[in-house]
Amino acid sequence: MDLYEYTYNLVRQIPEGMVSSYGAVALALGDIRASRAVGRMMNQNPNADNMPCFKIVYSDGNIGGFGLGIDDKIRRLRLDNIEVYDNKINNFEKVFFNDFKTDYPLKKLRKKQIELSCKVKLEDSLDKIDTIAGFDVAYPQNDFDNCCAACIVMDNKTKKVIEEKIIHDKNFFPYIPTYLTFREADFYQLLYEQLENKPDVLMIDGNGILHPFGLGIASFIGVKMNIPSIGVAKSKLCGKLEGNKVIFDNKLIGSAFFSSKYIKNPIFVSPGHKISHDTTISIIDEYCYYKIPEPIRKAHLLATKNI
DNA sequence: GCGACAG
DNA sequence: ATCTTGTCGC
Missing domain, CATH: 3.30.2170.10 (archaeoglobus fulgidus dsm 4304 superfamily)
Structure with missing residues (x-):
């Protein structure tokens, strides 16, 4: 299974002006344990213009890391109409997207393990x-x-x-x-x-x-x-x-x-x-x-x- | 704040 | 595992 493409398609669901977190995407995959892997998958994103990995931030509203540099992450966030101040997302709770359409692939894998x-x-x-x-x-x-x-x-x-x-x-x-x-x-x-x-x-x-x-x-x-x-x-x-x-x-x-x-x-x-x-x-x-x-x-x- | 977290 | 884009619980 291609979990990279699945994850990238989840991130593409986040509307303009909104962000989500590594943990929220991990939960949409089916397990919070995947949060670090989400970070890694964002880091390995082959095309930052085609998949908005910059919209994924820490669960406390801090913007987190970026392969092309923090400044570029902030620039991309502002271009997407997301306000950033002092490396934190403004009104984080209001612009936090967590309404992913997903069928939780990791839950299916877990079920297979248990069986x-x-x-x-x-x-x-x-x-x-x-x-x-x-x-x-x-x-x-x-x-x-x-x-x-x-x-x-x-x-x-x-x-x-x-x-x-x-x-x-x-x-x-x-x-x-x-x-x-x-x-x-x-x-x-x-x-x-x-x-x-x-x-x-x-x-x-x-x-x-x-x-x-x-x-x-x-x-x-x-x-x-x-x-x-x-x-x-x-x-x-x-x-x-x-x-x-x-x-x-x-x-x-x-x-x-x-x-x-x-x-x-x-x-x-x-x-x-x-x-x-x-x-x-x-x-x-x-x-x-x-x-x-x-x-x-x-x-x-x-x-x-x-x- | 620090450790846990197969590879 | 290789390199450095987490989160949670204590």
Whole structure:
């Protein structure tokens, strides 16, 4: 889905003489969590004359930033018959537009996540592990340029890489906390389909069940492909740390993992699908030669190299 | 005011 | 993730 074009069309609804806020556009997309992504999408607007990104300001009436400079934002606002004084919108509440026509695309995606989260299995379903794959994506400055998604397959016994795959494509779904799946999962499915050596376990850069709606990208891919999967994140998306356990809604959803005693900030690992917490941790332990487990680290290097 | 916020 | 156009809750 092209969330950029959808967002730009929302902003085009704001009438002359009126402004809106990053958060209001985010809510029109379906989730306040997208407010920062709205700022990023405004920043990446390919044509400031064709989409009035200058009409989006902070929720307190301050005008916020602008890629072409604050002065140019003020100039464009005044040309649009919006009064600005001391970097603030005059009569902000009176000229604030919030009557977007929208069908809330993020709400539909959330619904899909919640439906799929019921299918996640946390029991081990692995009779053997011959191979394990790692997945990651590297991005250029602008989502309108090609990014690179990479997958590597390792032999579980020798720990040698037996296959590498990359794909390049543009991405029109920005990063929004808790919606990472809809930015990156298509790449991973394509990569998986192209693999000659179908792995027994998938290790994915992102969370498994460590997610406020129970379905991070590793769980999504696991359920979609019906393969055991593990999520590996560098920071904690949600939940409370109790010892090394991550607890959310009184449930165990993942663990903080310290790859060595010198590590200050742990990684956060969680089962994706068809795997238990204990097996997840023991696989991660086996592959942590560095802070980041090898399959992810090698996929990351491959993606970054080819960006 | 400062931290939280998968990538 | 890369670079710097948020918002909310404590």
